[in-house]
Amino acid sequence: MVRGAGGDFVAAELAKAAGLHDIDVALVERWVIDVLLPQQRREVTTVREEAGSVLAEFLNDNIGNMIAVARHKLPIVPDSQEDYVRRDLAPGHSLRARFEESSGNTYILRSAFETWCRRRHKDYQAALDEMERQGPLLKRHCRTRLGRGLPQFGSTGGPLSTCIVVNATRHESPDGDSGRVPVRQGAEVTG
Structure with a gap:
């Protein structure tokens, strides 16, 4: 089976040989x-989405799959849970992201972001590169328990997940100060 423009050119050559047209196929x-x-390739490489728009689109699409907690640290007294959990999972949804209010950091399940990018025909690596360049991406690889502190995930907080860490409130300023919280590369974040 021939795919792409090559198949069209073969068909055009066969039609010309059969006397159905007199178009100069080689010229076309x-x-x-x-x-x-070359023109199409230039257009594809010049299309660059804002990192914030890709991130916002992902978070909007996954709002039911995201929890929001007050801070990174767990509550000292287990009964103070209602002060800790700001937004729980929507019923029937799976956990894909964790927002920590005190720092503004969001931990996103890397496989969920990769799948989301692929389904929307977005380049995953290019999206990460752009988020890193513009400031929201704090870390490309982090191991954490997204369900930490939530009773439905038990005392462990669920499985250790590979995540990316973003902070949409931080961006590169004109003077070059990113305002990012330093995060050690390769560090494991656990609760």
């Missing part, structure tokens, strides 16, 4: 290769 083929394809 040269134009596609020399003019059209």
